[in-house]
Amino acid sequence: MKRLLLVGAALALVATTNVQAGPREDIVALLMAEASAEDAAFAGFSGERGQILFSSNFNTGKPETPSCTSCHSTSPQNMGETRAGKPIEPIAVSKTPERFTDPEKVEKWFRRNCRSVIGRECTALEKGDFITYMMSQ
């Protein structure tokens, strides 16, 4: 029950503070609800934690991709490149406004890339932190 209340509170918080409603905000709101359900002490997403996530060398996933920066370059504002040589548009929302607006794509790429880089799927907290960081970039 406490957890349910927290989820409700998180959603209410989103509803009241999100002036800019849109598909990205909806994705973040769902992640907030998930993060609250995962951890009762959840107190919001953090762009700073997202930045750490983006730039860390995990070395726990596939050896070819120790970090997000292996393909996305060291700055979210810059173009990246896949290992097969294909350019990747910047993941900073300011540079590529359609980033994190398609729930299916978001789900697919977090699943693939978290498994490749970290060796496991990401938590809702990690996903929310990551998107929050990219929204500030």
Place this chain on the structure above:
Amino acid sequence: MRIIFVLAAAAVGGILAVTTAFGGDDNVPPISDAVVQEECSACHFAFQPAFLPAESWSKMMGGLEDHFGEDASLSETVRDNIEAYLVANAGRGNVDPQNPPLRITELRWFKSEHSEREAQRMMERLDVKSLLSCGACHQGAERGIYDDD
């Protein structure tokens, strides 16, 4: 091997006009399925199915969780549809069904068509980092046209 691909092109093309359009030595039918094109080109050039035999595509699509060192997993429905398309349009060739080739760049015909010295010179000249960027040198690559070398 080249002959096999031309035959495959003819078989898939079906009518004379199409086989003539792909009549060059090194041409293959282009990908005609939008989902295959989109998903396979997300990280690399979308290689036409005629470049590998059916056994290779099945093995590859059965191991997307470790696709040449990356997780390229798909939803089951999308995965199944893509495998069916690749298998239906695959090239022909006798391969060990237990251990079919997965890397196009390691096939004998590919190596002989891209001799190391020549390929390296082209890649340096055009600043191409990967042999998988077919379109960097073959301008008609997406349309299956590779006879421009």
